Amino acid sequence: MSTFKKNILANLVGKTWSGLVWLVFLPVYLKFMGVEAYGLVGFYLSLTAVLVILDLGLSTTINRELARLSVQKDKRETMGNLLRSAERVHWAIALIIGCVLVAAAPLIASYWLKPENLSVEAVRDTVILIGLTIAFQWPSALYTSGLAGLQHQVLLNVITGTTMTLRAVGAVLVLWLVSPTAQAFFAWHLFAGLFHTSALGFFLWRSLPQTRRRSRFDIKLLKGLWRFSSGVWGIGLFGTVLGQMDKIILSAVLPLAAFGYYSVAALVSSSLYYLIAPVTSSMFPRFSQLGSPQEQGELAQTYHKSCQLAAVATLPATVLVVLFPSEILELWTRNAQVAHEGRIVLGLLMAGTALNVLVQLPYYLQIASGLLKLGFYTNLVSAIAAVPCMYFFASRYGAAGGAAVWLLLNLSHFIVVVPLMHRFLSKVETWRWYVVDTMLPLGACALIVGLARWLMPEGQPDFAKAAYLGLALAASYAGAIFSAPDTRRWALAWINWRRTPL
DSSP, X not given: OOHHHHHHHHHHHHHHHXXXXXXXXHHHHHHHHOHHHHHHHHHHHHHHHHGGGGGTTHHHHHHHHHHHHTTSTTXXXXXXXXXXXXXXHHHHHHHHHHHHXXXXXXXXXXXXSOOSSSOHHHHHHHHHHHHHHHXXXXXXXXXHHHXXXXXXXXXXXXXXXXXXXXXXXXXXHXXXXXXXXXXXXXXXXXXXXXXXXXXXXXXXXXXXXXXXXXOOOOHHHHHHTHHHHHHHHHHHHHHHHHHHHHHHHHHHHSOHHHHHHHHHHHHHHHHHXXXXXXXXXXHHHHHHHTOSGGGHHHHHHHHHHHHHHHHHHHHHHHHHHHHSHHHHHXXXXXXXXXXXXXXXXXXXXXXXXXXXXXXXXXXXXXXXXXXXXXXXXXXXHHHHHHHHXXXXXXXXXHHHHHHHHHHHHHHHIIIIIHHHHHHTSTTOOHHHIIIIIIIHHHHHHHHHHHHHHHHOOSSOOHHHHHHHHHHHHHHHHHHHHHHSHHHHHHHHHHHTTOOOOO
16 A cells, blocks of 8 residues: 555544544533533633644644655755754744743633633633643644654554543543543643653654754754745634634633533534545645646646545535534534534534635645745735624624624635635646535535435434434435545445555
8 A cells, every 4th residue: 555545544544533532522521511611621722723823834844844855865964953943943932832821821711711600710720721731732733744744644643543532531530530620621631732742752753864963953944944934824824813713702702601502513513624634634745745847737636636535525524514403412412402502503613614624725735836825815814804704793693693704704715715726726627626526525415415304204212313314424425425536436446446546
């Protein structure tokens, strides 16, 4: 099996497992901590995502540069020096983040978050633990990108899957045996985050080619990459604002319990990123390697195939959740109140996140090709327009208003921005991306799941309802696979036990 196929399979298993761990254990967290305390978990996840902007584009740069340098001769020393330089910058940023969040914890607890049943002191202590947790796990993004760029994605997923399981199972044991509080939850996450970062860093350094000289900090290497890194940072800055503004604004506008309901719905919709991650993690280094003018034809073919795979991986689950939001929430959380409060928000968030997921590969292709200006200005204009809209609709209509803005924002990117991206890339066909790569799988999923929605019997017991939805999802995946030409070819080759090059 080729390295590329191994990476796809490893990312599929690893990302799916990581997503399932969160989805399986969230109802347990809700049972022990309650919805209001889980709102603090939602705040932590949002804060972690927002602080990615302080990465300064270094993680993506390391991914791209290690991928490029790994296929060039006599670059072993450069690879080590580059990683050492970026590593020291990352740890310095981690120290600053930890100090600032610990110092700001009393203000956040008193003036930003709105607890109703939790004491301000408990929220303050939890925010301090959140700050330390984020600081210790901060460099893990750099190490993850480094392993991905070196194509050691099987190893990466073994480490991530193991630590994710340790984090989830350990959190449940701590909540059960020690204390069912947010403080205990994040105390365990602090330990698990440090372990995860240490493991990733250890194995990344062992994966680098051996050199005679010890790797050293070299500011010249970072200066040579600052244009690309700053461009990636600019795209990431406004992309993060767009992706997390709903949660940040709602955490300040809504009571903590209401924000907890929103966080539950947001977690379900974010599961799509776990489904797309196997494709994007494998394709970005490959896009970077196919950057020469002579390889543009192969790059375009690889791109369209990966877009079909991304659509097939994510659209069946999307359509099922959009058409069955209440049933899925109640089966998952075993809480009718969560299902009632979150059903509309979940449908809107899931549809918006699906559109966001579909434009991921066009963005990654742009970045790998070094075409950063369009993504930067697109996200800048979108942030300027969307942030005030989000605040207005969230203040006026609550969680549903924020979710609706998220959907409209991603719809505009899907319709307007993707064709603009394709104009700058030779051999890439916009009509093929819309019709073949995206709309054919979407149409098949909508037809199958829509029929299941229409035919669903009333009053089923939970196990029968779960089985019915599982069959609908399986049929939807089968329809999506056989509706797209490349995934259909791969499926038929697998069925016939033939080897077909990816």
